[in-house]
Amino acid sequence: MDMRAEVWSPLQNASVWLAAWLHGLESADDLIDAWRDLGFSASLDVLSQARSGQFTDGEPRVRLVLSGPGEASGLPDGEREAIAVGSEHVLLGDGRWLALPAPLPAPQWLSPGDADALLTRATSEAANLVEASGYRTDALHSPRLTVGTLADFYDTPGLPGATPPRAAQLFARADRVAAIVETVTDRMGDHSLDPHLLSLWRHIRAARMAGVSYAAGEFARV
Structure with a gap:
């Protein structure tokens, strides 16, 4: 078992960078550089998809989805981690952008x-x-x-x-x-x-x- 994969994910920082970019707080170049340093890559086309049409009440909503053994993530094909943009689209760790067949379950929303x-x-x-x-x-x-x-x-x-x-x-x-x-x-x-x-x-x-x-x-x- 890969212990590190159970307790850490590059998608944590990647998702914060994406949220900062969507809100105009970071440049696309800085976002892509940070993702590259994390070993995470996604095309400009994916960024364009994340920006267009993924707004609720005028505000982009980004959250991290992580699950472990025996936990249901709501993600397709047994995926256990992703960056969710809205409730119906996710960016997976391999850079794929997917539209979900059903909205993700509501998170805990812990402070x-x-x-x-x-x-x-x-x-x-x-x-x-x-x-x-x-x-x-x-x-x-x-x-x-x-x-x-x-x-x-x-x-x-x-x-x-x-x-x-x-x-x-x-x-x-x-x-x-x-x-x-x-x-x-x-x-x-x-x-x-x-x-x-x-x-x-x-x-x-x-x-x-x-x-x-x-x-x-x-x-x-x-």
Whole structure:
């Protein structure tokens, strides 16, 4: 199992860049450069499709769709992640632009504060369970000692300058927890903790989706 794919997606930052561009806060060139740095590519034709006709009440709506094992995403062909523009069109990780046969299910619409609180509580609960098992690792309580390089990776190539601080902080929290999970399971090669740590996946994804929705909403206010 690819642990990184479960806790991080380049579509997080890609979707924030797309939302910033749709609202005139970033140039197409900067958007394409950022996407290229993320290993994500889409043609100018796709950008044109995303801009034209994808407005509700005069405002483009962009959100991140992430799902995990056993979760229904509403996406076709078993896809588990996408950038949604409106409720009936998505941009997939391979750059394909698709019209959906039915609108996507409504998201949770968590606020950054709610998402952060859920992620913090889940992390604390996981740490308590791990401690109760008798396992000890600095990755749980001093993550900077072991996951700094991973956190740097997650943040590349960064976010648009207009990204609201609350969204950026939520992404940073999700990156930190994701780095802990990846460090303990993949880098340390210890999978005995998987039942405790894998429960964090859903909260990491929820935080990333909430951050994108919040950023896109704030861009619409500018």
